[in-house]
């Protein structure tokens with residue numbers, strides 16, 4: 056559930072659900088040795104005269120009525136044509152033969168492409184699923200071979216192959232690319248075919264040289280290793296009296312582990328002192344005042360408030376290789392910021408190859424999210440400036456019985472108490488689902504109760520295959536119409552426990568979206584949803600009804616109010632984090648040559664500034680740099696805005712579906728909208744643009760009801 060709980064480091068690429076685009080993007084990120092040997096760095100190579108000659112020839116053949124399409128097609132091909140694709144003569148011959156005037160041959164070619172790309176993407180999806188069978192399914196002991204098969208990418212060279220075979224050039228010559236601005240301003244009036252055409256051309260808009268992608272992959276992986284090794288040995292944190300407030304052996308990764316430990320301490324009567332120590336650790340990391348020697352080192356004790364280091368007299372864990380036993384207090388030399396800048400410098404090398412979006416910032420917002428940066432900022436500010444923020448903060452202070460402190464941005468006390476005990480629920484699910492087959496057999500009933508007609512429930516059940524999972528469970532969609540979506544679920548010997556059932560219902564929501572979005576959709580080029588936030592929102596709608604499906608009563612209105620307050624407070628926190636991330640990237644582009652120390656100082660300033668604007672008045676302290684602790688900032692290249700966007704999108708979709716009864720037909724209509732921009736999807740789906748309003752009004756209503 057990546058959009059609701061930023062626990063795991065996300066992939067550096069926001070997954071686009073349109074399968075071919077996703078497969079090509081994945082291929083671009085993979086290091087293909089064959090691709091590296093290709094002469095891929097040459098700049099666009101066609102002389103103006105060649106373009107002019109081709110233009111005259113095409114106009115003579117097809118007439119002035121085709122002039123706009125001819126000019127567009129030539130420009131689109133020229134941008135990505137390299138010397139090794141052929142000389143001017145080859146270019147002229149190619150465009151002369153392959154340009155199609157509007158009309159029947161063009162329509163037929165569009166249909167062929169749509170079918171072909173459904174097959175290419177679809178078979179790669181099913182092949183990858185088959186290759187991952189050993190690691191994903193409970194089919195006996197895991198073999199070393201299983202890991203190798205799972206890591207093998209049969210599509211690694213797909214993008215290169217589509218250019219080399221000139222299929223990509225045929226697309227670019229005949230079908231339009233669009234800018235985000237066009238999709239936003241004109242897309243509302245586009246036909247489904249026009250949307251499908253723009254999704255057809257999009258994967259070929261840019262052609263990034265292999266060595267640039269290699270540098271990008273290397274920068275992300277270096278930063279990723281740095282973050283993965285950034286652990287704090289909690290038993291070796293000393294308080295003011297030299298005591299050890301944290302248990303032996305506890306090793307927490309920054310920031311997830313530290314933040315989740317801080318959250319868990321709300322349930323602990325002695326928790327506040329521990330939370331303050333964790334906050335001190337986080338601020339030392341952000342300011343790079345943390346002694347480099349204490350990172351992941353159980354040989355040294357550290358007092359993070361006084362920032363002193365001594366040799367530890369307590370042994371609770373084996374030290375990693377190279378851990379120093381010398382109590383060196385020298386600070387970490389801005390490595391954190393050097394890693395972040397490493398990704399920036401690698402992205403700078405991509406910039407000249409994406410002239411429409413010549414910065415990582417532009418690519419992230421315009422290509423990946425398809426929501427302009429200014430709009431994202433406006434959405435976040437609408438949450439951060441909502442006057443109810445003060446009232447929610449006051450409510451939290453009342454519930455805690457003390458004034459708020461900066462770390463209370465991570466308050467988690469708005470959890471509803473369950474009406475049923477976990478044991479009671481386990482008993483019910485185990486009796487109902489003794490095996491994977493029992494759950495599979497129940498899918499038509501589950502779907503009918505969720506509000507789908509008997510006919511649709513049967514259609515869906517027929518397109519969902521249920522498999523025994525090694526892990527907790529996941530959904531794996533298909534990408535061709537005749538393939539099935541797979542629901543992976545875990546059933547222990549005594550039957551399915553409640554946790555497993557709850558996950559299975561969530562994953563089944565993904566499967567239903569996948570089947571409607573692939574098999575029932577009008578254009579497979581539009582299959583999927585705009586981004587993962589939409590996917591998760593639709594799955595949560597299912598998960599939210601899991602008790603009803605067991606014949607029990609749903610969580611009551613009070614639980615809904617607590618959920619709204621929890622979502623608002625969490626969105627507020629992560630929106631602040633995202634604004635820091637966004638400002639930091641702007642600063643890097645304004646100061647491309649800066650030293651890591653200057654960047655560190657800038658990020659601390661930015662974090663303090665965002666804090667003072669939106670948090671200081673609520674949490675009682677100024678100049679706090681805590682928002683800059685997120686590790687995703689360092690290793691994921693401007694990913695953090697996806698979290699608050701995910702919360703807002705999920706809230707808006709769930710609020711819309713909550714009003715539908717039965718919801719089956721409306722759920723299907725939403726899933727069949729496909730991979731439009733988030734804005735177009737929202738307008739056609741829920742009748743309003745992307746907005747924070749549903750969350751803000753739910754939080755306001757909750758404030759009236761909760762005390």
Ligand SMILES: [Zn+2]
Pocket residue numbers: 056057561565591594
């Ligand atoms: Zn999910």
